[in-house]
Amino acid sequence: MEYAAQQTMNALAFGAEYALLALGLAIVFSIMGLVNFAHGEVIAVGGYTMVAFAALVTANPLIIILGAVGACIIASLALERVAFRPVRYADATTGLLTAFGVSMVLQNLFLLLVSPRPIAVTSLYFLDWPMEIFGIRVSSLQVFESVSTVVVIMALMMFLRRTTLGLAMRAASLDFEMVRLMGIKANRVFAMAFMISGLLAGLACIFIMARRGSVDPHLGFNPVLKAFVACVVGGFGSLPGAVLGGFLLGAVEVGMLVLLPQEYGGMKDAFVFGIIGLVLVWRPDGILSPTQEKGDKL
């Protein structure tokens, strides 16, 4: 029983991390139609900021965390301004290639200017404490991860439902030109999407760093690949879909780890992607894919 509860907590924690990452991709995609593969490098910026803060500023983990999240937001906004704004109205392929280009440039900058080797970050020690909840032993990371993801998702929902800019972002996912015809500035909507994406990348960065304990130039590559899969499973462009896809992927991953015999442990990813493939056979556009406009009835 305790083992099952611990694994459930594990699945929730992994799922929460994927959900944060997938939301970061989905919020930009829903408005701009851009799969931002440079999202991983935004996470790496957060990781290197942690290193810099720990070495040069303070050992206080709270300040280091705030610094990392802030750096991710600034990096995301800067990418929007410098790289993605000029191709905003170009076709999807141009945007995708730009994202890959930005990702490669940043990875190489990290390699050249910082180091190709992993750099350890030990400041997040408070995320490695053992805790006991209702007699179940869990780590503080799992609790923080699950709780903060739920809080962030609820805050995001409130923002998207209760504020004019949030409504504009939801509307922009359907008809961006009409949003502009409401007098809402396109730049504000795009910048807000990238800002939220950066914030989510920052939060995910904390948990990735707490788990890995080090940063290297390719820190964000695997997590963003997983987030991409989560978005595809949930339905690309759907924010609830991204969250669902993230948690589903976390659950399937942990499920495979638990269920597969030890000798097949190395094939975990193959089984996970096999299951994801079956889900896509059932729902080719993803589980919660946004309804496609069939055009007016005129």
Place this chain on the structure above:
Amino acid sequence: MLTIENLKVFHGPIEAVHGISLTVGKGKCVSLLGPNGAGKTSTISAICGVASCTGTIRLENVDLSTKQIEARVRSGISVSPEGRRVFSNLSVEENLILGGAIRSDLTEVKKDVSKWFDTFPILGERSKQPAGTLSGGEQQMLAIARALMSKPKILLLDEPSLGLAPMIVGQIFAMIKTLKAEGMTILLVEQNAHQALQLSDYAYILNNGQVHAEGTSEILGNSDSLMAELTGIT
């Protein structure tokens, strides 16, 4: 109020409107009439800043020609576009709130939303319903109400009766008549020439991207040859 001079509208390399000029006086309702492909919607798109164009577009002597879409809306232009284009994933109420997005008086925006629910009780009843689930007529009411939420100086109505049942068309035109009586300046694009001329003070008839005829509604309405051309009934 709105002055357009030598407007040419382009869709890629194709020139859809060939240098038309028109004027809409304050508090007046002016119609743009003509068959399909005449350039009516292209003209509206150019005024809003959606279509690329050359020429001069002035609203109350402010040159809008080089301004972005958002700036034109903030200058006082609002549009209820062809095909309604309500935000189908947002509720009726959220559509209206978004219509008033450029206003800073949030309490007044909420009051105006309630006012529209009083004017159109059916929208009030469905205020929390996604706009995409409304009927065509209800969506048209919503599109016009949403356009008015920004308190525009001029309202551009693009084919408000298109695809609607005759009874609903009557309701929509009654709504436009009320707006006109309240002093709203309106540029109305319509294929339903009879109804449009009944409402308008002045009308321009477009054909092949040029002004084919213009005049007061009485004069144009009494011209049998023009009406036959517009309605296709001889």
